[in-house]
Amino acid sequence: MRAKSFSGMACSIAGALEAIGDRWGFLLLRDLTLGLSRFDEFQSSTDIPAQTLSDRLKHLESTGLLARRRYQERPPRDEYALTPKGRDLWMVLAALREWGDRWRAHGTTAPPLDMIDRDSGNPLELAVVDAKTRRPVKAERIRVKAGRGADMRMKRRLSSGAMRRPELHR
């Protein structure tokens, strides 16, 4: 499926990308998050070639993001559902969607999908909050630092980039 594994890089981003696999993996996670579950549904949603789809579903199963269930024996037919680990990627998909909405990367006239509050109907969006108080924090206050699991490379990235690190606020 690819030349180089992204696991073993001591980076949570690389590890997440390894679990997802490639760009088709992201689109399948989108469809699974929206509730699609069958091979032909994924095909008609994405126009993904059948062999590629089969490979990517196997990959997502092998990395624990989805579970396969046989729902018919003759002919054999499986359906797929996200595991809790796979479902937990929804925030990654939301962040990609919001960026694509802001920069009109959807290529159409307006956002194709809205995230709303079930109770109030208000639009929802991602924000950064204090992990303890749950209060939103302005982007200019965000800083990064080496975590307990930082290896030499992470420390080098942080020190090399320190003076040129862009502010995160838009």
Place this chain on the structure above:
Amino acid sequence: MRAKSFSGMACSIAGALEAIGDRWGFLLLRDLTLGLSRFDEFQSSTDIPAQTLSDRLKHLESTGLLARRRYQERPPRDEYALTPKGRDLWMVLAALREWGDRWRAHGTTAPPLDMIDRDSGNPLELAVVDAKTRRPVKAERIRVKAGRGADMRMKRRLSSGAMRRPELHR
């Protein structure tokens, strides 16, 4: 670089993935967000093959995520910095990192990178907030619906998946 373009899918997630390119694109965006700017810094950070690195930098420039600046003429050397559009992807990276931290996808003993509040030093994390009031909203209240830009496929995904759509809360 790849067989199929993800633009023209009328999906903000697909459009964002097209702009980023592939998994190397994500790692380069990580490094640029941390402040790395030079070819050899990206190489030593990621072990990416030189030709692949060159291709991916060109791709990120062509999709408007980074800008190239010549800082030395003999021999010619360029440095790279995120544009506002590229910098704005930091929340996607944060979401991938948080997921990798939660599921120990980093493959090491503890999270390699922490996001903290400059002022209080408290850990920060992503959350979903009401876009108007900025108040956090519990995950079980999140719903999706067709946006004004939804095409037939998006509407079909939403209707096919409606009964099987997983709750988003962990």
